[in-house]
Amino acid sequence: MNDTSGVGVLDKAVSVLAAVESGPATLAQLVAATGLARPTAHRLAVALEHHRLLARDVQGRFILGPRIAELASAAGEDRLLAVAQPVLTQLRDATGESAQLYRLAGGGPGGLQAAVTAAERGHRVVLFERHDRLGGQVQVAATVPSRAEFLDIARNLIVNARRAGVDIRTGTEADPDSIRAERPDAVILATGARPSRPLWAGDHPRVVDVRDVLEGRVSPEGAVVIVDELGFHQATSTAEFLADRGCQVEIVTNGMVVGQDLGITLDMETWNIKAHAKGIAQSVDLVPMAAEAMEGGSHPGGVSLTLQHHPTGTDQQRRCDWVVCSVQQQPEDGLWSELRGSALAVYRVGDCLAPRRAHAAVIEGHRVAVAL
Numbered sequence: 601m602n603d604t605s606g607v608g609v610l611d612k613a614v615s616v617l618a619a620v621e622s623g624p625a626t627l628a629q630l631v632a633a634t635g636l637a638r639p640t641a642h643r644l645a646v647a648l649e650h651h652r653l654l655a656r657d658v659q660g661r662f663i664l665g666p667r668i669a670e671l672a673s674a675a676g677e678d679r680l681l682a683v684a685q686p687v688l689t690q691l692r693d694a695t696g697e698s699a700q701l702y703r704l705a706g707g708g709p710g711g712l713q714a715a716v717t718a719a720e721r722g723h724r725v726v727l728f729e730r731h732d733r734l735g736g737q738v739q740v741a742a743t744v745p746s747r748a749e750f751l752d753i754a755r756n757l758i759v760n761a762r763r764a765g766v767d768i769r770t771g772t773e774a775d776p777d778s779i780r781a782e783r784p785d786a787v788i789l790a791t792g793a794r795p796s797r798p799l800w801a802g803d804h805p806r807v808v809d810v811r812d813v814l815e816g817r818v819s820p821e822g823a824v825v826i827v828d829e830l831g832f833h834q835a836t837s838t839a840e841f842l843a844d845r846g847c848q849v850e851i852v853t854n855g856m857v858v859g860q861d862l863g864i865t866l867d868m869e870t871w872n873i874k875a876h877a878k879g880i881a882q883s884v885d886l887v888p889m890a891a892e893a894m895e896g897g898s899h900p901g902g903v904s905l906t907l908q909h910h911p912t913g914t915d916q917q918r919r920c921d922w923v924v925c926s927v928q929q930q931p932e933d934g935l936w937s938e939l940r941g942s943a944l945a946v947y948r949v950g951d952c953l954a955p956r957r958a959h960a961a962v963i964e965g966h967r968v969a970v971a972l
C-alpha cells in the first residue's frame with residue numbers, strides 16, 4: 601500500500617507518531633526510525649507535543665500523548681464493551697477460566713495503578729476519568745512550577761496504563777447507572793477527595809482552600825495567611841505560588857514548624873531557603889479560632905483571623921485579604937455510598953477511602969488489583 605497521502609507534512613508527522621507507537625523514543629531514535637532530518641523531526645515532535653498527540657516520559661523521551669486516547673475513545677464509542685461480552689463468554693467456555701471486565705472510576709494515582717496492575721494480570725480494564733486529563737490531585741500539585749516533577753508519578757502510570765492496554769476514557773463521569781449498564785465483574789473506586797471547610801472558617805468568601813487557588817477558582821491578592829494543618833507540600837507550595845504572584849504571604853501552623861513532614865522527603869532545607877528568598881513569613885504554635893469580616897484592608901472585603909497561641913492560651917489577630925486553608929480533605933465517596941450493598945463487587949482505594957498521600961493510593965490500587 602502507498603503510505604503517502606500527498607500532504608508531505610502530514611505524512612512526516614504520522615511517521616513520527618508511528619515511530620513512537622512501538623515505545624518511547626529519543627530524538628535520535630526518531631530520526632533513525634523516520635529518516636527525517638534532525639531539525640524536521642524535532643519541530644514535528646514538539647508541534648505534536650503542543651497538540652498533546654505526543655508527550656514526554658521521565659527521561660525526556662517522546663511517547664504517545666493523552667489526546668490519542670481521547671480521540672480513540674471518542675471514535676470508538678465504547679467499542680471495548682460492545683465486543684467484550686461475547687468474547688469473554690467464549691473465552692470462559694473454551695478455557696474454563698474466569699475472564700472478567702473491570703471498570704474503574706478515577707484517573708488519579710490510585711485508579712491508574714489499579715488499572716495498570718489489573719491489566720497486566722490479564723484483566724480487561726476500562727478507566728473513567730471525569731476530567732479531560734488524568735492525574736487527579738497530582739496535576740493540581742504540579743501546577744506550582746517548583747513541584748512540576750511530582751507529575752512524573754502520573755506520567756509514568758499513564759504510560760504504563762497505555763502499554764498494558766487499559767481503555768482510558770477521559771471526560772467521562774462514572775455514575776451508578778452508567779456503571780451498572782456495563783455489567784462489570786468488579787468496580788474499583790478511586791475517586792479521590794474534595795476540600796472540606798473547617799468550622800472556624802465560617803462562611804467568609806475569602807477563606808478558601810489550597811485547591812481553590814491551584815485549580816484557579818480564586819486569585820488571591822494582597823496579604824494572604826495560609827493555615828497549614830497538614831504539614832506538607834500543600835501549604836508551602838501554595839505559599840510559593842502566591843508569593844511569586846506578588847502576595848505578602850504568612851504561613852501559620854499549629855505545629856512546631858511549618859511543613860513538618862517536609863523533613864521526611866528532605867525538602868525542608870530547600871523550603872526554608874525559598875521561604876526566606878521570597879519573603880514568606882512562618883509562625884508556629886497557632887490554632888485558628890475564627891475568621892470574620894474585616895472593614896478596610898488593601899482589598900476591601902478582607903478577613904480578620906483570630907489565632908490562639910496554644911502554649912500560652914493567648915489570642916492573636918491577623919488582618920488580611922485572604923485566608924487559604926491547607927486542611928484535611930473529605931473522601932469523595934458519593935459513588936461508594938450509592939454502590940455499596942449492591943450486587944456489584946465494589947472496592948475503594950486511595951483518598952476516597954481516607955484522604956492521605958499519593959503513595960498510599962498507589963499501594964492500595966496495586967493491592968486491590970492483585971486480589972481480584
Ligand SMILES: Cc1cc2nc3c(=O)[nH]c(=O)nc-3n(C[C@H](O)[C@H](O)[C@H](O)COP(=O)(O)OP(=O)(O)OC[C@H]3O[C@@H](n4cnc5c(N)ncnc54)[C@H](O)[C@@H]3O)c2cc1C
Pocket residue numbers: 705706707708709710711712728729730731734735736737738740741750772773774775790791792793810811814833834932935949950951952955956957958959961
Ligand atoms: C496541592 C497538593 C499537593 C500534594 N502534594 C503531595 C505530595 O507531595 N506527595 C504526596 O504523596 N501527595 C501529595 N498530595 C496528595 C495526593 O495528590 C493525593 O493523596 C493523591 O492524588 C490521591 O490519589 P487518588 O487516586 O486517591 O485520588 P485523586 O488524585 O484525587 O484522583 C481522583 C480522580 O478521580 C476522578 N473522579 C472522581 N469522581 C469521579 C467520577 N464519578 N467519575 C470519573 N472520575 C471521577 C477525579 O477527577 C480525579 O482525577 C498533594 C495534594 C494536593 C492537593
